[in-house]
Every structure is written in structure tokens, then in C-alpha cells.
Amino acid sequence: MSEILLEVKNLKKYFDTPKGKLHAVDDVNFSIEKGKTLGIVGESGCGKSTTGRVILRLLEATGGEVLYKGRNILSIDKNEMRELRKEMQIIFQDPFSSLDPRMSVSQIIEEPIKLNKLIVNKEDRYNRVLELMDLVGLSRRLINTYPHELDGGRRQRIGIARALALNTEFIVCDEPVSALDVSIQAQILNLMKSLQKQLGLTYIFITHDLSVVNHFSDDIAVMYLGKIVEKAPSEELFTHPVHPYTQALLSAIPRPSLDKRSEKIILKGEITSPINPKANCRFSNRCNYAEDICRETEPSLKEISPGHFVACHLFDGSK
Amino acid sequence: MNDYLLDIENLQVQYVTDDGTVSAVNGIDIKLQKGKTLGLVGETGAGKTTTAMSILRLVPHPPGKIIGGTIRLDDTDIFNISEKEMERMRGNIVSMIFQDPMTALNPVITVGDQIAEAIMIHQKLNQEKANKKAEEMLELVGIPGNRRNDYPHQFSGGMKQRVIIAIALSCSPKLLIADEPTTALDVTIQAQVLELMKELKTKYEMSMILITHDLGVVAEVCDDVAIMYAGRIVEKGSLQDIFLTTKHPYTEGLFNSIPNIDNRKAELKPIKGLMSDPYNLPTGCSFADRCDYVMPICREKSPQKIFFSENHYTECHLYATDIDFKLGRHQE
Numbered sequence: 001m002s003e004i005l006l007e008v009k010n011l012k013k014y015f016d017t018p019k020g021k022l023h024a025v026d027d028v029n030f031s032i033e034k035g036k037t038l039g040i041v042g043e044s045g046c047g048k049s050t051t052g053r054v055i056l057r058l059l060e061a062t063g064g065e066v067l068y069k070g071r072n073i074l075s076i077d078k079n080e081m082r083e084l085r086k087e088m089q090i091i092f093q094d095p096f097s098s099l100d101p102r103m104s105v106s107q108i109i110e111e112p113i114k115l116n117k118l119i120v121n122k123e124d125r126y127n128r129v130l131e132l133m134d135l136v137g138l139s140r141r142l143i144n145t146y147p148h149e150l151d152g153g154r155r156q157r158i159g160i161a162r163a164l165a166l167n168t169e170f171i172v173c174d175e176p177v178s179a180l181d182v183s184i185q186a187q188i189l190n191l192m193k194s195l196q197k198q199l200g201l202t203y204i205f206i207t208h209d210l211s212v213v214n215h216f217s218d219d220i221a222v223m224y225l226g227k228i229v230e231k232a233p234s235e236e237l238f239t240h241p242v243h244p245y246t247q248a249l250l251s252a253i254p255r256p257s258l259d260k261r262s263e264k265i266i267l268k269g270e271i272t273s274p275i276n277p278k279a280n281c282r283f284s285n286r287c288n289y290a291e292d293i294c295r296e297t298e299p300s301l302k303e304i305s306p307g308h309f310v311a312c313h314l315f316d317g318s319k
Numbered sequence: 320m321n322d323y324l325l326d327i328e329n330l331q332v333q334y335v336t337d338d339g340t341v342s343a344v345n346g347i348d349i350k351l352q353k354g355k356t357l358g359l360v361g362e363t364g365a366g367k368t369t370t371a372m373s374i375l376r377l378v379p380h381p382p383g384k385i386i387g388g389t390i391r392l393d394d395t396d397i398f399n400i401s402e403k404e405m406e407r408m409r410g411n412i413v414s415m416i417f418q419d420p421m422t423a424l425n426p427v428i429t430v431g432d433q434i435a436e437a438i439m440i441h442q443k444l445n446q447e448k449a450n451k452k453a454e455e456m457l458e459l460v461g462i463p464g465n466r467r468n469d470y471p472h473q474f475s476g477g478m479k480q481r482v483i484i485a486i487a488l489s490c491s492p493k494l495l496i497a498d499e500p501t502t503a504l505d506v507t508i509q510a511q512v513l514e515l516m517k518e519l520k521t522k523y524e525m526s527m528i529l530i531t532h533d534l535g536v537v538a539e540v541c542d543d544v545a546i547m548y549a550g551r552i553v554e555k556g557s558l559q560d561i562f563l564t565t566k567h568p569y570t571e572g573l574f575n576s577i578p579n580i581d582n583r584k585a586e587l588k589p590i591k592g593l594m595s596d597p598y599n600l601p602t603g604c605s606f607a608d609r610c611d612y613v614m615p616i617c618r619e620k621s622p623q624k625i626f627f628s629e630n631h632y633t634e635c636h637l638y639a640t641d642i643d644f645k646l647g648r649h650q651e
Contacts, residue, residue, distance in 0.1 A: 254535030
């Protein structure tokens with residue numbers, strides 16, 4: 001039945017800084033079934049983008065395992081990784097800086113096919129580019145234009161076409177619609193959804209926008225300072241958030257409606273430094289429910305109902 | 320007697336460039352009462368920021384040029400006063416919060432001095448008194464006063480935005496223009512800053528223009544809403560008018576484009592196509608090419624304002640013949 005495509009175990013990524021070790025990703029665990037979307041949400045600096053990059057080995061992990069189709073890709077060599085990259089791709093946030101301004105649309109989309117010697121015949125390659133443009137809804141007349149001539153929505157479509165150019169099965173989408181206007185954002189989200197259905201793609205969807213992630217993902221993981229604090233199916237997470245941080249995050253979303261004026265939970269202070277963090281709950285200094293145990297020991301991720309995980313001392317049975 | 324703090328009539332602004340003329344603002348009217356907050360909503364290139372810059376008379380010239388209309392601010396026609404008089408109004412009567420707190424502050428001057436600068440210029444206080452006032456302003460926006468000798472890089476994004484709010488409010492302006500004040504911030508910090516702005520607005524009985532693309536933020540803070548598209552206000556009304564009895568197809572399209580956080584199964588209905596080229600706006604309604612309800616007349620004649628109540632109007636041909644026309648969104 002459901003086949004696990006990607007499994008992440010105890011993933012860690014630390015950066016060395018003059019002040020000490022910055023724990024960007026600290027012991028993260030999750031798995032994604034084939035054809036599903038995992039949303040990773042959190043605020044700036046929580047490690048969500050780093051997680052995406054470490055999974056694709058765009059950054060080397062400090063520790064842990066990334067099992068793709070059962071194989072730990074953190075330990076394979078360069079050539080094997082190059083093979084795997086044909087299946088694992090990324091879509092970047094900013095369609096203004098992620099495309100080479102000196103390459104035309106056809107060259108940008110063609111490049112990965114050419115480099116990986118997927119289609120050697122020039123004419124076949126040209127046809128494949130046209131096919132990809134049709135797939136992502138780029139009009140064929142744009143084939144010889146350059147990125148600066150196009151608006152953000154079209155540029156993001158180029159980024160998607162390029163990510164799909166190989167035998168892609170898995171895509172890390174790093175804030176793919178954050179730079180776009182709402183009306184264009186909806187066009188791109190709908191496109192990505194229909195491509196997923198059509199091609200059976202598996203996504204990791206990284207974003208800070210909670211309404212987008214709710215709309216788009218099957219499961220959602222909430223990150224705070226390098227840790228997953230709560231993970232659950234989207235419906236469950238939005239109807240029964242239990243971690244105090246998730247609750248505050250959800251209540252902080254400005255809702256475009258006049259009814260449902262729920263009381264906002266306003267958090268005190270701001271995110272603390274991820275450099276040399278103490279071994280306690282990293283949210284404890286902003287948490288309204290924090291007790292001594294929260295400041296002293298680190299909570300682990302526990303399943304409180306099927307599929308619903310939370311890392312909080314309020315729920316670990318010690319209370 | 321005029322009880323509007325701000326009264327813009329038929330404002331038109333163009334940018335003349337080598338590639339042609341961009342009609343950024345094409346005849347808009349805005350009236351704002353004391354103590355009220357107006358949300359100016361629209362997408363990139365709708366003319367929101369140009370409108371704001373016109374109120375401060377800060378449209379860069381060249382290439383920008385105000386080609387028509389009047390702006391009365393606190394009973395002064397600001398297009399008919401000298402630059403010196405305008406300088407006196409900026410900060411005292413009207414001030415602005417810019418979108419990006421990371422670039423709006425001077426990196427080599429302490430935040431305290433940056434706040435004190437505005438106070439010294441406008442309120443003619445000496446350094447010592449200005450410093451004291453700067454400290455008070457910092458406390459007001461929730462930053463410990465003893466941090467006034469710190470430099471901007473020592474503050475986080477949310478705190479920098481608080482410093483900017485402190486500068487903008489330091490001379491107690493009557494009108495505050497906030498250009499996407501929370502767009503660059505995380506949601507939990509955004510909630511803090513919005514809360515602070517609401518609080519200060521009531522405290523000082525300030526009027527505010529909030530420029531944003533986020534209808535969620537609008538619902539939180541605004542009394543009135545103006546929806547801008549291609550340099551026109553296509554619909555304007557109270558918060559209730561816009562949210563509950565949406566009239567313009569573009570406003571409807573904006574609502575349908577936002578993922579509904581309380582119903583994740585709901586399908587997104589994006590607005591088709593792209594905003595028309597501002598170098599070359601079509602005759603008739605600028606939204607016609609993207610509109611689901613388009614009629615032949617839309618491509619021929621610009622629509623006139625049609626009023627549903629004293630305060631609620633839209634510019635759309637749909638209601639010219641049938642004032643009771645209903646958009647799809649409300650039939651559900």
C-alpha cells in the first residue's frame with residue numbers, strides 16, 4: 001500500500017561560527033509516503049530551508065541519515081549522487097535570482113537534460129523543452145525570451161519546468177510562492193497540485209505561510225530553532241494544535257474574514273539564538289506554560305494520537 | 320469647514336522613462352477622516368506606494384511626475400506650498416513607515432540618535448531633551464530605553480521595525496502611512512507589531528493609511544478599504560462592505576485566490592492572466608482581460624463610479640445596467 005519514499009533519521013546540521021556551534025537542524029526525524037506532500041513550517045531561522053538542502057546534499061549533514069527508497073544517500077559517492085539528482089530536485093523561492101539572466105528560456109530548461117545526457121539528439125531535446133513548457137503552462141512563443149522579460153509567475157513556471165526536466169520523483173519546494181502576488185500565487189499552487197497528481201510527485205513544501213501549507217500539504221511539521229515541535233496530518237494540526245508554539249503560530253495568522261475573531265495569543269519576545277543552545281525546551285523562554293522541567297530537560301517527540309507527534313513536557317506523561 | 324484630514328481628488332501620477340510613459344496612478348480620490356484607518360490593497364504595480372509617496376510629495380522627479388489632481392492634507396493644498404513648508408509637514412503632520420526595516424535605518428548611527436534626529440528637527444528640542452524623548456519613544460514601542468546606544472545590526476527584524484515606528488511617531492503625526500509594515504516579519508512578530516500599531520493609533524487618535532496586499536491584515540486593523548488595480552481604485556467601502564458585499568470582480572478574485580485556512584479542501588480560483596502592461600493600458604476597463612464577467616462595453620469605455628451607499632462604490636460596468644447584479648462568490 002503506502003510506500004515510504006523518503007525517511008529522515010536524527011538529521012543534524014551544525015554550522016561553525018565564531019561564537020560557537022549554530023544548531024540549524026538538530027535531530028530531526030520524519031518520513032514521507034510516495035505521492036504525498038510534507039509541509040515544513042516555521043519562522044525565519046528555524047532551520048526549515050537548511051533541512052531541505054541537507055536532504056538534497058546541497059549542504060553536507062553533520063549527522064543522521066536520509067533514506068531515499070531505503071538507501072542512505074548521505075553515504076553514497078559523488079557519481080551515485082549525480083544519478084540520484086535526476087530524481088530529486090528543488091524549486092527555489094526567488095524566481096528573480098535563481099535563473100541565469102544570460103540564458104534564454106529554452107536554454108534554462110534544456111540545461112539539465114543536456115548535462116545529464118538524457119536526450120542527445122538536438123531536435124528531440126527541443127521537442128522535450130516544448131513539452132515541458134506546455135506542461136507548466138508557459139506559452140510556446142516565450143521559448144526564446146530571457147528571464148528579465150518575464151514576470152515572477154512565469155519565471156517560477158520556468159523553475160518548475162527545469163525541476164521536472166529529468167525523471168523527477170521528489171521535489172523540495174523552498175517557499176515557491178512567497179515572492180508572488182496572491183492572484184499569481186494561486187495559479188502556481190494549482191499548477192503544482194495538478195502536476196503532483198499527473199506525475200505522482202512527492203513534495204517537501206517549505207514555507208512560513210500557514211494558510212498555504214494547510215491548503216497544500218498532507219502532513220505538516222512545525223519547526224522551532226532546529227527542532228520539530230509538532231507533526232500531524234494537516235487537518236488534525238489545524239483543528240487540534242497542542243504545542244503552545246503551534247497554537248500561538250496559528251492564532252497569529254491574520255484571517256481575511258470578519259467572523260471568527262478569535263483571541264490572539266501574543267508571544268513574548270523573539271526567537272532565541274540557535275548558537276550553543278541549552279539542553280532544554282527551546283521554546284521555554286517564550287512559552288506561557290513553561291515550568292521548571294521545561295527549562296531543565298529537553299522534551300522528546302511523542303505520539304499522542306495516531307500520526308500526531310508533539311515535543312512538549314505538558315504531554316509526556318511526566319505530568 | 321472640512322472634517323477630512325486627507326482629501327485626495329483625481330490624483331494622476333506618471334513615470335516618464337526611455338521606454339515609454341507608465342501611468343502609475345490614474346485619477347484616484349481618497350477621503351480620510353481623523354482617527355480612521357484606510358487599507359490600500361492591491362498587487363505589485365497597482366500604484367499603492369506611488370499614491371503614498373504623492374501624499375509626502377516624495378515621488379522621485381524625474382522620472383515621476385504628478386500630472387493632475389489635488390491633495391489637501393490638514394487643510395493645506397500640498398501642491399501649492401514651498402519645499403520648506405512641505406518639509407515642516409513631513410514628520411509633524413504626516414510620516415511614513417517603509418516596508419523593509421532592514422534597509423530603512425542608517426547602519427552607522429545609533430538608533431537613539433536616529434530617533435532624536437527627527438525630534439530635534441521638527442520639535443526644535445536640544446540634544447539632551449531629544450535624547451530623553453528618544454528613550455521614551457523606545458520604551459513606548461516596547462524596547463528597553465537603555466538600548467538607544469545600540470546600532471541597527473544589534474536588533475532583530477521585528478525590533479528594527481519597532482524602531483522605525485518609534486521614529487515615525489516621534490513627532491506625533493496626524494497621519495501615519497504604513498507601507499507593508501509587517502510584510503518582512505514573521506507571523507508571531509507581525510502579530511506583536513500590528514497589536515502595537517493598533518494601540519498607538521488609539522492612544523494618539525492618529526489616522527492611518529495601511530498599504531498591504533494581505534487581506535488578513537486588513538481585516539485586523541482597517542475601518543475602510545480601497546482596492547487598487549492598475550492605478551485606479553476599483554472598489555472602496557467599509558471593511559464590512561468589502562468583505563461581506565464584494566462588488567468588483569477583481570476584489571472577488573483576490574478573495575478566491577487566498578487559501579482558506581479553515582477549509583483546506585476548498586479549491587483556489589486564481590485570477591486568470593496577468594496585470595495589464597502599465598506602459599500601455601487598454602482602453603476601457605483595465606481589468607477586462609482578466610475578468611470572468613467581461614462584456615463588450617468593458618473594452619470600449621472606462622467604467623464610472625457606481626455608489627451602493629454613501630461610502631461604498633465600485634467602478635464596474637456590471638452595475639451600470641443592473642445595480643442588483645450578484646457576483647458568484649455570494650451565491651454559494
